[in-house]
Amino acid sequence: MKERVNLDERLAEAAVNGMSLAVWAALKPDAPFIHDPAGHTRSFGEVNANANRIVRLLRNAGLQPGDAVALVCSNRAEFVEVLAATKRGGYRITPVNWHLTPEEIAYIVGDCEAKALFGDVRAPGMAEVGAACPKAVVKLAIGGPIDGFLPYDETLAAFDGSDIDDPVLGNQMMYTSGTTGRPKGVFRPNPVVPVQGLYAQRGYDHETSVQMCAGPAYHAAPLAFDVNAAIGAGCELVFMDKWDSEKVLRTVAEKKVTHMHLVPIMFQRLLALPDEVKQAHDVSHVKYIVHGAAPCPPEVKLAMIEWFGPVVHEYYAGSEGGAGFAIDSHEWLKKPGSVGKRPALLGAKILDEQGNEQPPGVPGLIYHQLPPGGGFTYYKDEAKTQKSRVGDYFTLGDMGYFDEDGYLFLTGRDAETIISGGVNIYPQEIDNELIKHEAVADSATVGIPHDEWGEQVRAVILLKEGYEPSSELADEILAFARDSLPGFKVPRGVDFVSELPRSEAGKIQRNKVRAPYWEGRARQI
Structure with missing residues (x-):
């Protein structure tokens, strides 16, 4: 018990300066950490060493804490290494959707003011992106050669892999999906320190837990619930490349996956598998499935709970922050369709187009209370920032209503509302x-x-x-x-x-x- 307390204390201290992975690497350097889609495995020690090398590389190039790093990368070990480096080097990381066009990628890399660019050879036109972003003084190619980029492995090999002795907690800036106009960075001036106690609440055990990342790591939810969770909890991380329902289910069974983040369409595709396929794979070891990002049809979620057991958890939040909503299976079964009860820490309310608060049962725009200090801004777009706010509340553009007991139900997004006959x-x-x-x-x-x-x-x-x-x-x-x-x-x-x-x-x-x-x-x- 004393050893467990000491480990928890070390992890809590390490989280403050971005060194959680270093604690796990010291505890179990040779234990497998990252399993990539090609079947390769990297240990905690290997990933941690490369994170240190990246910090030294960036410092050598003149980057300072607060400078931006852009990461255009598929689900592979290098994604985690770059992320871990920015956590301890004090850099602000922007993961970029590598499926975008070269022009779209270059826009985000330039807009976030990246001084370093890590590019995956699988991303389209990375050479064009690099040429369009001259402010990036460091450009490393992952997975193969890219014109204008240095090779990742060979370049890092020249640097020391031992832990840096002066870590600074880094930050991240995610970009909105940009359904109208250009995507915008969600800038939060203060880095979020992970709460180490959350991992115990979610049933993690660093000796037996296995995390699956079935979605793209560059997206906020898989980044938080899969990649960062694996780093914080010290468990194996199994990366999937692209969705294949039977392969995902088979991997869950074979790798003894215990934790994963999914979205409702993934639920639907798993449920659509033939009964004989579902019955052939044991899922009894799964402890925690979390979902969000899109409204989940109640009958789909109920079917998942019946299949996997009461291990399905839901959240509703955004990169912009706010307290967020959460609900576990037991509570959801009493309030089917809800995403959780009104949070106690920070408020939330439903407003109509005139800014009037709506009574229970009446839909409107959902507004979340900003944390003290203002929380976030849309990077270099004060107009968009102010447009999202009413007083000290902001909206993500989602619509919903509270019931009489204070439970929130989503009805869609404002932009999706159909207005027929008024x-x-x-x-x-x-x-x-x-x-x-x-x-x-x-x-x-x-x-x-x-x-x-x-x-x-x-x-x-x-x-x-x-x-x-x-x-x-x-x-x-x-x-x-x-x-x-x-x-x-x-x-x-x-x-x-x-x-x-x-x-x-x-x-x-x-x-x-x-x-x-x-x-x-x-x-x-």
């Missing part, structure tokens, strides 16, 4: 019903132009394998909707598609689904 309709509520139909794999309800009503409700449906689009099936789906939805919410038509766009976070990109219907017309709001 009535607000929240498409997420419709999608939650449509995917219950046995033929529906995914749904994105949108508002399409209508001369009389302004907008008309339209269901855009992705079918499960084995089902073919037909007018008869469309009528069947609409009849199904009429059984569970009030008349004004029932879609007036169905369009079948071969795919539906979702962000890397699992959110349906409703604006992309809606765009073809509005081409050449101005949407009236």
Whole structure:
């Protein structure tokens, strides 16, 4: 017990200056840490040593604490090494979506004012990105040669891998998805110190726990709940490259995965596996599944709880901060569909378009209270910062309502609201019903132009394998909707598609689904 207390104290002290990984590397240097999609494994000692080498490389190039580092990297060990280096070197890291175009990547690298750029050879046009970002005085190529970049392994080999003796806690700046206009950095001036006690609450044990990262590490949620959790809790981290439902399930069973962050579309795809496949893989060792980022249809979550047990946890928050909402399986079963109770630490409220607080049961924009000191700004965009605020509260653009007991229910995003005949309709509520139909794999309800009503409700449906689009099936789906939805919410038509766009976070990109219907017309709001 004394050894456990001493370890906890060391970890708490190390978290303050970004050296948590160094504690684990000293405790178990040869233990496996990162398993990458290619089947390679790196130990705690190896990852920690490279983190120290990166700090020395950046210092040698003149970078100071507070300077920015851009990381354009797929799910692999180097991602964690660069992240760990910025944590202890005092740098501000911006992980970038490597699936973006070279122009989009270069914009973010330039906008965050990166003085160092780490680029994955898999990212498109990294040589172009590097050439477009002359302020990056250090450019390292990960996974293969890139014109204008130094090779990662060979360059780091010249530096000492022992722990630096003057660590400074680093920061991070994530970028918004940029569904309208350019993405913006969410700048929080004060680094967040991890609360070491959270890992014990989530059932982590550094000797037996295994974390899976099935989503992109550059996104805020997998970064927090998968990558940073593995660093803080000292457990193995299994990286997945891209989603493959059967491979994910097989990996959970074979690697004895205990913890993972998923999004609702991942739930749906796992649940869609044949029963014989699901039954063939043992998941009894899973202790903690956390999800968020997108609203989860209640029947999907219930099915996951029935399959994995009451280990499914939900959060609702954003990179911008605020207290956030959380709910475990037991509480959720009493309040199906909720994302949690109004937080006690920082407030939250529902406001209408005029800024009036809404009573229980009435949807509106969700506003979160800013922490003391203001919390965040949108980097170099004061107008956007102020537009999101009412007093000392800010909104992420999400809509929802509180029930009589103070539990929050999401209804969608403000930009997704359908206004038909002057009535607000929240498409997420419709999608939650449509995917219950046995033929529906995914749904994105949108508002399409209508001369009389302004907008008309339209269901855009992705079918499960084995089902073919037909007018008869469309009528069947609409009849199904009429059984569970009030008349004004029932879609007036169905369009079948071969795919539906979702962000890397699992959110349906409703604006992309809606765009073809509005081409050449101005949407009236």
